Amino acid sequence: xxxAAAGAAGISLAxxxxxxxxxxxxxxALARTWKAGEPYELLGKRMVFTNWYWIRPGVFGWYNDKGxxxxxxxxxxxxxxHFRRSEFPTGIRLVAQPARRIGPILKPERPWEGDxxxxxxxxxxxxxxxRAWGGNEYFESKDGMNWERPELGLVEHGGSKKNNLLSTPxxxxxxxxxxxxxxxxxxxxxxxxxTISQQQFEEFKRKRPxxxxxxxxxxxxxxxYAISGAVSSDGINWTRLEEPLVVEHSDTxxxxxxxxxxxxxxxxxxxxMIGPTSPRAADEFHGWWAMAxxxxxxxxxxxFRSFPLSQVIIEPGPQMPPYDLLYTNCYxxxxxxxDHHLMFPTVWHAAADDxxxxxxxxxxxxxxxxxxxxxxxxxxxxxxEWDGGCVFANPNLIELPDxxxxxxxxxxxLPHKYPRxxxxxxxxxxIWPKGRLVALEAVELGEFWTAIxxxxxxxxxxxxxxxRGGRILVEVANQDHETLPGRSLEECVPIIGDQFRxxxxxxxxxxxxxxxGSPIMLRFKLxxxxxxxxxxx
Numbered sequence: 189x190x191x192a193a194a195g196a197a198g199i200s201l202a203x204x205x206x207x208x209x210x211x212x213x214x215x216x217a218l219a220r221t222w223k224a225g226e227p228y229e230l231l232g233k234r235m236v237f238t239n240w241y242w243i244r245p246g247v248f249g250w251y252n253d254k255g256x257x258x259x260x261x262x263x264x265x266x267x268x269x270h271f272r273r274s275e276f277p278t279g280i281r282l283v284a285q286p287a288r289r290i291g292p293i294l295k296p297e298r299p300w301e302g303d304x305x306x307x308x309x310x311x312x313x314x315x316x317x318x319r320a321w322g323g324n325e326y327f328e329s330k331d332g333m334n335w336e337r338p339e340l341g342l343v344e345h346g347g348s349k350k351n352n353l354l355s356t357p358x359x360x361x362x363x364x365x366x367x368x369x370x371x372x373x374x375x376x377x378x379x380x381x382x383t384i385s386q387q388q389f390e391e392f393k394r395k396r397p398x399x400x401x402x403x404x405x406x407x408x409x410x411x412x413y414a415i416s417g418a419v420s421s422d423g424i425n426w427t428r429l430e431e432p433l434v435v436e437h438s439d440t441x442x443x444x445x446x447x448x449x450x451x452x453x454x455x456x457x458x459x460x461m462i463g464p465t466s467p468r469a470a471d472e473f474h475g476w477w478a479m480a481x482x483x484x485x486x487x488x489x490x491x492f493r494s495f496p497l498s499q500v501i502i503e504p505g506p507q508m509p510p511y512d513l514l515y516t517n518c519y520x521x522x523x524x525x526x527d528h529h530l531m532f533p534t535v536w537h538a539a540a541d542d543x544x545x546x547x548x549x550x551x552x553x554x555x556x557x558x559x560x561x562x563x564x565x566x567x568x569x570x571x572x573e574w575d576g577g578c579v580f581a582n583p584n585l586i587e588l589p590d591x592x593x594x595x596x597x598x599x600x601x602l603p604h605k606y607p608r609x610x611x612x613x614x615x616x617x618x619i620w621p622k623g624r625l626v627a628l629e630a631v632e633l634g635e636f637w638t639a640i641x642x643x644x645x646x647x648x649x650x651x652x653x654x655x656r657g658g659r660i661l662v663e664v665a666n667q668d669h670e671t672l673p674g675r676s677l678e679e680c681v682p683i684i685g686d687q688f689r690x691x692x693x694x695x696x697x698x699x700x701x702x703x704x705g706s707p708i709m710l711r712f713k714l715x716x717x718x719x720x721x722x723x724x725x
Contacts, residue, residue: 226640227667227707231448231527233644236721237282237628238528238560241552244637244709246276275669279634280714283627284548284562291599291616292574294327294335300345300353301325305613308596309441310364310378312584313523319423320596321364321378322615324357326424332588340424356418356426361439363583364423367446367453367492374419377492379444379455382416384432392435400435401497403460403476413437415457417492434487434495441516443583447554448526452488454554455495456517456531459485461503482513484533486555502533502549502557511539516580518546520595523587523623524723529554532565532581532595532618542603543568544578546618548626560626566597566618574614575599577606581618585625591688593620622688623651623721630714638710640667645724646699649689658716659684662692664700665709672701677713689723 228242235242250259250269258264294306308327311320318329324343327335337352345351358364362380370377384392389412393400404413414432438457447454460480485498504512515536522528529551534544545564551557569576577600585595594617602611628636652660660683664675674696681693691698702708712719 228639228641230525230641230644230724232525233724234522234525234528234721235638235724236522236525236528236626237719238522238530238550238626239282239552239558242638242641243277243280244275244639246273248273248276275637277634277636279630279632280636281629281631282560283629284560284565285620285624285627286562287546287565287595287618287620289566289569289575289616290619292614293333293596293617294322294615298337298351300351304608304611306615307598307613308615309358309362309582309598310584311582311586311596312364312366313586314366314423318586321354321358321423323359324354326352326354332586332594342425354424354426356428358426360416361441362416362418363441363443365443365445366423368448369446369451370419373421374492376420376423377444377453378418378420378426379433379442380416380418381438381440381442382414382432383411384414384435386412388412389435392432395431396494399494399496401437403437404435406437406477413439415442415455415495419492429493431493433493434497436497438485438498441518441580441582443517443519445519445521445554447488449553450488452490453492453495454486454488455498456519457485457487457498458516459483459498459500461500482515482536484514484517484531501555502531507559508535509537509540511537513538515544518581518583518595520584522625522721523585523593527552530585531557532585534580535564536578536604542578542605544580544604546579546581546597550626569599574601574612575616577602577611578604579616582615587623588619591621591623593623593625594618624653624718625720627653627718627720629718630716632716634712634714634717636712637665638712640707640709642707643700643702643724646702647725648692648700649723649725650683650687650692651689651720651722652683652687653718653720654684654687655716658714660715660717660719661713663711663713664702665711666702667707667709669709672708675701677711683717 249257252258252264258269296306307322308320309322318332320327328338329335339350341349342355343353358378360380362378364378367377414435417429417433418426420426440458444455461483462480481504483500483503486501487495487498489495513536514533516534518532520530531549532546537543546566548560548565549557568579580598582596598613599616600613661677661680663677664672675694679694
């Protein structure tokens, strides 16, 4: 496995605020001055453990023989105090699960779908259907597997407008997202890369002197790179914004979303691990890209039409081989849980063999990111297969009707930098049956308590797998850490075997037992078990 790199290393973003003030936007009740700490609130009805955010770190203290706390200020001496701890997580770990490959899920069928191929660059669940965009084409599906080409009537091809061609292509590294805060006229947005003229560049610098980077100018390629945006009421008829969102060098996949808690737009870019040029360097030297390691950048703004320069948030770390680069970011979320942030970065093994792998990173706030232990979730297939050259993940992670999680990816039949005159690409899925993307695992005995939170339902379904001889027990407590009547570990109906969305029950019933409007915390005791998530209803 080339990416032992994606082990337990963490990546943090400097300057994370402990509390901040945001403006009310679109009626979003979360967009206000917020206090830090429990109880927490889920934005959806699903809790998945992709980091330690929902798991209590435990508490401890030093006590004298009378049971009185003597921590820090006490005078018991080195041997007179006794160490006690509670709610301490033990015996658990998080492990990213490898995906299965299926595909191609789309093949060229129409006259306008010739070489090098047909592709999905963004997929999403939108209401009761699945939608996808790929370059100048639009697709729809009822089950996420069988894709139709609706007749849009926008572009003439071969003398007819009966096709699925978009008048404004979603291309240039662009991806689409749905904006829940916007008026209907701008409900859908896309972000992507573009090039601008020298005249446009000069005008941009005059208007926005702080939102450009000289590295955007590539005299060797004859380009000035920028990040562009577009808005739409339906995701089909697009209006491109006249000015770039920001002028910087981001020449591959760009992703965006509206953050309900920040009440801001967030865009993830291609950025670079690179240092400042010596002041003694000759002005005519422009070869910065030879030393730059491809990395992931982030920028945020309350105004979709204007962003500051992105800042590097994830770069190739010392846990990675020195020739590996972070090529794309593939930002997405857990289906049904918009506050569970994920990335599926494509790692380019550039100088090794020109192949790629897809790894998994998670965040509780979209700012601080950590790679999940477990290695790549997807590797380049054996050479000779349709995806045997290189693979690149695309947003979004979607949930199929049977509960399977599926992530679109583009597979090429030749290595990334191989001459592409004969190269072909197709779209496939990286899939996780039963939505089992990350396991909270107890190899033997494990135990943990969740954060205190407001449950978005009175019943709880569990997605778990228990090996022979093991079990899972669940307890419900109030915010004072007191077990609710009839909801103790001893009264829980043991969870054994393979349980997918099984209702957790106790001897007295399956209601969580809390008083309306009161927060709860959950205690889990695991024996030879893997927990994949919880759904509330």
